[in-house]
């Protein structure tokens with residue numbers, strides 16, 4: 001059921017293999033040298049941003065998540081072609097009242113953006129142009145990779161957004177499209193593949209090492225499978 005496109009160049013062809021996950025992650029103290037990439041996850045409230053990031057960083061479906069306030073941080077370190085790559089994932093709040101004081105921080109020094117909608121919510125899909133426009137307003141450079149993820153594909157009976165419509169929108173922005181489910185255990189590897197594909201893209205295009213964010217005076221980054229709230 002999961003699909004992905006390779007719009008434009010084939011830079012986004014999924015290059016994940018089972019081997020790349022076999023020994024991909026490591027504990028913080030095992031990885032003295034790692035490049036760090038900041039990825040923000042954006043979209044309407046309730047589309048499953050928290051569950052998707054938790055699925056990738058924690059390996060499980062998070063039952064009963066609470067609405068994100070400000071931002072939650074999750075990290076996962078991968079070993080790609082012998083190099084450690086740390087993905088620092090910013091799970092942003094979908095609700096305006098929980099995000100407005102944080103928006104500037106979301107976009108600062110971002111390396112990649114994941115736009116999420118819920119395939120069972122047409123409204124969340126129709127909001128995407130606003131989210132995309134918000135990035136433009138915050139001067140995110142065009143070369144920063146962006147991908148589109150339709151979540152909750154397990155809700156087959158209540159789907160409101162067809163793959164065709166989503167693909168058309170993705171094509172209009174030249175974004176790769178992925179459809180998946182944070183809930184469905186069978187989709188676990190596909191969720192991994194989405195993030196890994198982005199990680200490979202970043203690894204090959206970003207030579208510079210990112211310092212810890214300047215916001216670190218008020219933001220504590222959490223361990224690999226935990227998260228931290230920031231309400232600023």
Ligand SMILES: Nc1nc2c(ncn2[C@@H]2O[C@H](COP(=O)(O)OP(=O)(O)OP(=O)(O)O)[C@@H](O)[C@H]2O)c(=O)[nH]1
Pocket residue numbers: 043044045046047048049050051052062063064065066067068069092093094095151152153154155180181182183184
């Ligand atoms: N059926 C189904 N439900 C999901 C899936 N992912 C998340 N959910 C549910 O959707 C609801 C919202 O999930 P969250 O991950 O908190 O959504 P969010 O986008 O982070 O929401 P905000 O923090 O308010 O921005 C929860 O009830 C989840 O259990 C999925 O893949 N399938």
